[in-house]
Amino acid sequence: MSSASFSEQSSDDPALDRIGPALSRLRRRTPASSKDLSRNLVLNVIADAPGETTVGGLAAEMGVAQPVASRTVAACIAEGLLRRTASQSDGRRTVLELTEHGETERSRFAAEQRRAFEEITATWSSEEQIQFACLLDRYGADATAWSRRQAASRD
Structure with missing residues (x-):
């Protein structure tokens, strides 16, 4: 699937509307x-x-x-x-x-x-745990880069 068709398909997915609240819950926990x-x-x-x-x-x-x-x-x-x-x-x-x-x-x-993550995801397969950890780490790195670009464009 091309990135354009994925973007068009995923943009209406209600899961994307739940990202902000989910990240907020992660920070609080x-x-x-x-x-x-x-x-x-x-x-x-x-x-x-x-x-x-x-x-x-x-x-x-x-x-x-x-x-x-x-x-x-x-x-x-x-x-x-x-x-x-x-x-x-x-x-x-x-x-x-x-x-x-x-x-x-x-x-x-x-x-x-890590202990909290392992307890929270105890019912997940190890593949799901690792995939989520890798994607969350990637998200964090990309969010940092995005934030720095935003700050640089304001300067």
């Missing part, structure tokens, strides 16, 4: 507390960012105001999860890095999320 959710998001954004991450860049990536990102970063620094360092490309800028403890916490969150 991850780590146990809102504190964990925020820390996990910050740690993943910084770890996955290409190059150096500033508080402003973190705020843009998270879709929050800079003061919100700054408070979250301050809490993560106080907990030993992040550190501020001088940029290697511009010593006047301060960038964020994960500490060893931050890497450990990021791994712990990932393990908790």
Whole structure:
């Protein structure tokens, strides 16, 4: 099936209208507390960012105001999860890095999320679990690229 005919056929499928609410439910069901959710998001954004991450860049990536990102970063620094360092490309800028403890916490969150995924999908075949995981990972990567293109077109 060509991509044009697939696009025409799938655009009327009511399953596509359920994507937004489903993704919202996924976000609400991850780590146990809102504190964990925020820390996990910050740690993943910084770890996955290409190059150096500033508080402003973190705020843009998270879709929050800079003061919100700054408070979250301050809490993560106080907990030993992040550190501020001088940029290697511009010593006047301060960038964020994960500490060893931050890497450990990021791994712990990932393990908790995997256990939750395995429990939630216990009735799925292993092929379905792997296919969903691969597609969700691909969706996340494509969503990040799309978001960066959107931000670049606004600049």
